[in-house]
Amino acid sequence: MVVFALFIISKAGGLIYNREFHTGLAKLTSNDYLMLAGSFHGMHAITKQLCPVMPQPPNPTSAAAVLAPSPFSGRPSGLEVLETSHFRMQCFQTLTGTKFLLFTEPQQPNIDSMIRKIYELYADYVMKNPFYTVEMPIRCEKFDRNLDGFVKVRS
Amino acid sequence: MSGAPNQTPGLRYPSNKKTIYDRNLNRSKNAELSRAAFAYLFVEMISYAQQRVRGIADLEKRLNTQGYPLGLRLLDLLLTRTANPLSSIRPTRILPLLQFIAQTLWRHLFARPADALERSESDSSQYMLFDNEPLVNQYISLPREMSQLNCAAFVAGIIEGVCDGAGFATEGVSAHSVAEQEGGGGEKEKSAKGAELWPGKTVFLIKFKQEVLEREEILGRG
Numbered sequence: 600m601v602v603f604a605l606f607i608i609s610k611a612g613g614l615i616y617n618r619e620f621h622t623g624l625a626k627l628t629s630n631d632y633l634m635l636a637g638s639f640h641g642m643h644a645i646t647k648q649l650c651p652v653m654p655q656p657p658n659p660t661s662a663a664a665v666l667a668p669s670p671f672s673g674r675p676s677g678l679e680v681l682e683t684s685h686f687r688m689q690c691f692q693t694l695t696g697t698k699f700l701l702f703t704e705p706q707q708p709n710i711d712s713m714i715r716k717i718y719e720l721y722a723d724y725v726m727k728n729p730f731y732t733v734e735m736p737i738r739c740e741k742f743d744r745n746l747d748g749f750v751k752v753r754s
Numbered sequence: 755m756s757g758a759p760n761q762t763p764g765l766r767y768p769s770n771k772k773t774i775y776d777r778n779l780n781r782s783k784n785a786e787l788s789r790a791a792f793a794y795l796f797v798e799m800i801s802y803a804q805q806r807v808r809g810i811a812d813l814e815k816r817l818n819t820q821g822y823p824l825g826l827r828l829l830d831l832l833l834t835r836t837a838n839p840l841s842s843i844r845p846t847r848i849l850p851l852l853q854f855i856a857q858t859l860w861r862h863l864f865a866r867p868a869d870a871l872e873r874s875e876s877d878s879s880q881y882m883l884f885d886n887e888p889l890v891n892q893y894i895s896l897p898r899e900m901s902q903l904n905c906a907a908f909v910a911g912i913i914e915g916v917c918d919g920a921g922f923a924t925e926g927v928s929a930h931s932v933a934e935q936e937g938g939g940g941e942k943e944k945s946a947k948g949a950e951l952w953p954g955k956t957v958f959l960i961k962f963k964q965e966v967l968e969r970e971e972i973l974g975r976g
Contacts, residue, residue, distance in 0.1 A: 727790070731895075
């Protein structure tokens with residue numbers, strides 16, 4: 600159960616938080632991180648456009664027709680999972696447009712619950728902090744501390 | 755302020771013409787409040803206090819002012835609600851007052867008693883109330899330039915309201931983070947050791963006025 604890194608990308612596409620939990624990864628400059636985040640943001644938007652459109656039922660107001668469960672549920676979403684032989688990247692987009700990118704090892708189970716817990720920590724220690732301006736880089740000591748605690752316990 | 759309010763029915767003037775003063779006092783006795791709701795409200799209170807403020811001391815003073823009326827009202831409410839008729843009188847000595855604050859008030863606000871109550875060795879008019887992890891500070895991470903601020907100044911305001919309402923005039927009640935005290939002095943070293951275990955440990959310094967101490971001495975003699 601190894602988590603490599605966490606990125607948080609704001610609604611506008613800027614990187615507001617990046618943190619590595621695993622030593623031994625190749626070092627990138629901070630500029631590289633910003634470019635990575637920006638590229639992902641653009642790619643996410645493109646893949647959202649590529650998503651297949653939900654087929655319109657032939658007679659939407661007909662109450663008699665019983666439709667089979669459709670695989671096209673909800674709105675189209677962008678890129679969610681990127682998996683390679685070395686790592687797996689999962690993207691969770693909140694309703695407000697903030698994206699959480701979690702990099703883990705390929706066989707990591709329970710990624711959904713991990714991302715949900717990280718989202719909870721974000722909602723607690725970042726959003727309820729009076730000294731944090733939304734969409735700005737995150738510099739909250741309690742968020743870092745609790746994130747560390749959570750990731751260390753899981754790995 | 756006279757006559758029946760000629761308003762359309764709403765939250766403040768319900769259609770059965772009963773105002774908040776007609777409600778039973780014990781109705782909200784065991785009521786619980788969502789911690790997140792309070793946290794968001796507190797964020798707005800701090801932002802409001804921060805407008806056009808001139809420094810950290812001024813910001814703490816404003817938070818103190820925000821908590822003061824709460825203390826005045828809580829004193830009466832909590833005394834009314836005590837089950838034992840003997841203890842529902844206003845405390846007249848310093849130690850029962852401080853115990854009322856550390857036990858009853860803290861339990862009402864935070865569902866647990868305060869962690870320690872001490873009298874300062876260097877200054878006999880100063881008492882110290884310790885809280886290892888103030889609830890109001892739970893989600894707050896201070897930026898580096900504001901590391902001297904302690905938002906528990908709001909709770910200090912509540913304490914000041916209780917003391918003033920009970921007739922014990924104070925010079926001031928302030929909230930300080932224990933971790934930032936420099937070493938030196940036996941009592942400070944003891945509390946500094948606790949600060950490693952509890953990084954948010956806060957001490958509330960209650961400084962009573964001279965006439966309160968004189969009165970206490972006279973009452974102690976008689």
